[in-house]
Amino acid sequence: MNELLKINYETEQPTVSARDLHAGLEIKSKYADWFKNMSTYGFTENEDYMTVSKNLENGGRIIEHFISVDMAKQICMIQRNEKGRQYRQYFLDIEKAWNTPEQIFARALKMADQQIEKLKASNASLVEDVQRMRPKEVFADAVSVSNTCILIGELAKILKQNGVDIGQNRLFTWMRENRFLISRKGTDYNMPTQRSMEAGLFEIKERTINNPDGSVRITKTVLVTGKGQQYFVNKFLK
Known part of the structure; x- marks a missing residue:
């Protein structure tokens, strides 16, 4: 199975970077606006996703979100395009392999x-x-x-x-x-x-x-x- 997105297996359940998913889906809107919109679809912080603040080398800060594979799968379904379908199938395969x-x-x-x-x-x-x-x-x-x-x-x-x-x-x-x-x-x-x-x-x-x-x-x-x-x-x- 080709790796479309890096999966983090160090947590209790597999997670992915929402920012990487945003880039992979080729979303045109800004990441912050997109994720704020996606998080309103019944998702709960610290259950479906975690928010992490990171320091940048230039002294600034950036907000990252790490979301469960289940949340990523549902976000892909919402997109209703070929990229969304492709990534959703990828997450379905990941989820299936994880639960064997x-x-x-x-x-x-x-x-x-x-x-x-x-x-x-x-x-x-x-x-x-x-x-x-x-x-x-x-x-x-x-x-x-x-x-x-x-x-x-x-x-x-x-x-x-x-x-x-x-x-x-x-x-x-x-x-x-x-x-x-x-x-x-x-x-x-x-x-x-x-x-x-x-x-x-x-x-x-x-x-x-x-x-x-x-x-x-x-x-x-x-x-x-x-x-x-x-x-x-x-x-x-x-």
Whole structure:
């Protein structure tokens, strides 16, 4: 995949420079005016984007914004031109690669490795226990402290990769039958039950979208928390 824009993977979620995106999309208006206009489409500072002030060599200052890939994807859709379509597809591919079971597993193992090194340094007697840990155990422990939430479909892929014969649709059905998700038809269908939310197994991401005709719609996405990933992985593996 050709790199249209540099992606920063050092944060909890991948981000890109809004200024670089502005240049890549070949926007004619000034960056400050453009970003101010884009940020009114239901985006939240410190959640969808961060504002950073940088010093210039000539003594001046410049304002930079680092936005999530999800925000960048939606901004590209708003542009409604070929450049916007091209960059949106690029971000879709980045997002898809970031959320593959392999990448989630790799991030969890990396976090586990960091924890292992801390344990080795603080208490040499724990080395034997560390060596005993298998990848499935490491993964389950790592995601419990992770801030990365994933879709239920991605959880199904992780379970499948670890020997559980289940797919996305069957996992949804299982969660409804076991009262983790609401089974009654209506606006709350497939939303987490009250007990699931109180247990910290899921979170609901809401986004307000301004339609071109001036109307507003709210979308809800159910995500499995790190604690929820550990809970379901352990439950199925046992």
